[in-house]
Amino acid sequence: MDQLSATFAALADPTRRAILARLTEGPATVKELSEPFDISGPAISKHLRVLEKAGLITRGREAQWRPCQLDATPLQEVAVWAENYRRFWDASYTRLDALLTEMKEKEQ
């Protein structure tokens, strides 16, 4: 699976997006991250592994804790990808764009 697909797949789950949101406030342990959700520890571990494989978090180790930290670089790729569609975001802009194309063609 390519990088962009892995990132999108990781972001498709609300729990994982919530984890990322939490990590914007600073590093956290697995326990801390699991607290807002009423799912089991192993379920959180799986989510974290998905995020790690997508390169969205990095993990250290301090004694018995395995602190998670946000790494948002893959999100830049997402933002850039989405920006390429900006011209299509609203119909009026599309219509304007069509008009401009038409004008260019007439010029030639």
Add this chain to the structure above:
Amino acid sequence: MDQLSATFAALADPTRRAILARLTEGPATVKELSEPFDISGPAISKHLRVLEKAGLITRGREAQWRPCQLDATPLQEVAVWAENYRRFWDASYTRLDALLTEMKEKEQ
């Protein structure tokens, strides 16, 4: 499934992203969309249904054709979501941000 999750899930597949890219050049029929890929028609139909449910395409009907058109509005939501992480995209900015926070705290 919420809107944002559906959008991310739809974007997680490279075939579907390629279909969206093709649709930036204008509407296309299912047949036209399927040509670049060597997968069966039904497989393409399924991809299109996913894109339609995510609100990324709209479909009309002209005789025996069912033309697809891009609707990029959900991508705006994606771009906005990703933009919220801009401050975390590179470490230097994060360090700068930490420094500013520290300075603010000292001021108080």
Add this chain to the structure above:
DNA sequence: AGGTTAGATAACCAAGTGGTTAGGTACGAG
């Protein structure tokens, strides 16, 4: 050494995904 806490791994399950083939519907052309 023994107990507690943090966390990972393994085995399992239901549901979803991406693909297939086979067969059905709707429309235009001869």
Add this chain to the structure above:
DNA sequence: CTCGTACCTAACCACTTGGTTATCTAACCT
């Protein structure tokens, strides 16, 4: 009316996903 084309639905398959419980390791604290 019949034939070909465009497309969809249905049924099936292998694989993945998001969850569970049970069991393990590692580190800390008495």
